[in-house]
Amino acid sequence: MTSRLAIAGLALAATGLSGCVAAVAAVPLMAGAQVVKTTQDGKARKQSKREKQAVPRAGDVYVTEDGKKAQVTGLTALPPPSGAPTAAAVAPGKVPPEMQFLYGSGEASALSLQAYAALWRYLHDELRFRRDKSQISSVVMTRDSTLTSPKFDTCGKRPLAVVFDVDETVLLNLGFESDAARRGPGYDQGRWTRWEETGADKVDAVPGAAETIAAIRGDGITVIYNTNRSASTAAFTIDALNKAGLGPVTLGDTLILRDDSAPSGKDERRWKIAERYCIVAMGGDQLGDFSDLFNAKDLSTPARRNTTGNTLIAPLWGRGWFILPNPVYGSGLKGGMDEVFPKDKQWADPAEEKK
Structure with a gap:
């Protein structure tokens, strides 16, 4: 988001x-x-x-x-109901702070390099020398899993694979986001489709992605992209991945796209991939890149955060699940004041209250 x-x-x-x-x-x-x-x-x-x-x-x-x-404040428009910052807070033509961070900062680059280095160490050091790879566990939760009770299958005879999201996980959409910064707030699906069709040379690989993916392939592990990009623009997505040094890919095998009539959830596609491959690692910039359960409508913002660190899912981070930074868009950008800041942790300056 x-x-x-x-x-x-x-x-x-x-x-x-x-x-x-x-x-x-x-x-x-x-x-x-x-x-x-x-x-x-x-x-x-x-x-x-x-x-x-x-x-x-x-x-x-x-x-x-x-x-x-x-x-008196410097505000010029009403904040969004959720209280979350949006690009609407910045005048058109001025780069929003979240874009400054993700696309321009050394800090975001370092975080991405850190995530990919951790992924590579996990695959290369911990899995490569396992004699009986049939007993390695998949990191895709089974259909009967819950966030508090995750379940996983063992690999058996299936070949090993790593599954990545595409946008802002392996590919930075610099061209599209620069246009969004100039225009100001508001998402237009038609503009995104036109971007997919014409912007293949206006992208770049996320720092660390191309080198790590090449090394994973060198270790004999298949790399698969599972993305919500439209199947109708498949040729353009393939072109963008190739130009960023993230290919080659084969449509329907190592590149899985969303059918135009299908929902945006990825579990069904993940389970389909898992029938052919044992997925030993996943990378994404949204929790939905790991399980659709994180995006359940009845899951509150505090509960969603809690499941990542206070359940049996916690040990997966850095050991099968690898998350990339994305403060620009997605499911993580929500929550009101009392959801983001617990009431017992909120503070007010005593000097201000005396006025």
Whole structure:
């Protein structure tokens, strides 16, 4: 998967501007016109000064008629109901902070390199020398699994494979996101489809992805991409993967796309892959890249977070499941104030509360 509200009007109403009138008396007739002009100029200067002083600035605090305090902010539009930051908070043409992080920062690059290095160590050091690979466990949860009771099959005679998501997991959509930054907020499915069809040379591999994938293939493990990109644009996706150094792929075998009429969930496709291969590692930038159970509608934001660290799923991170950073879009960008910050952990500056 980052809007603002101007309260300048409220602040101005609370100030209660008052005017003053200059009186002119006993003025000689010949000088009257000049005095009137001088007086008017003085009024204008005083009024201009008062108006400048009345313009609210971010941080100013005003008391309303009912005794409540109002503080001026820099907001220019209402925040989203969820409280989550969106691209709407940034004017068109200015790169949103989440994009600055993912596509421009050394920190995001380092996180990606770290994830791919951990994946490679897991596969190369822990699985390669196992004599009886038939007893290695798949990391795809079985159909009867739950988030609190995950279950996995052993490999048997199936060849080993690693399954990756595509977008922002192995492929950075630099062209599409640069266009989104220029335009401002709002997602258009038609524009995304046109991007898939024309933007194959405006992508780049996620740091560490191409080298790690080449090494995995060198170890005799099959690399498979399971993506929600449309099957109708398969040729363009193949072209993008090849140009980023992430190919080759074979449609229907090592590249699995979503049929246009199918839902976006990936479990059915994962289970289909698991019939032919033993999936020993998965990489993605959304929890749905590991199980659709994470996206259940009745799963609250705190519960979803809790399942990743306080259930039997926790040991999978870094040992079969490898997540990549993505603060730009997706299922992780949700949650209101009390969902993201537990009430017993929220803090308010005592100095502010005394005002």
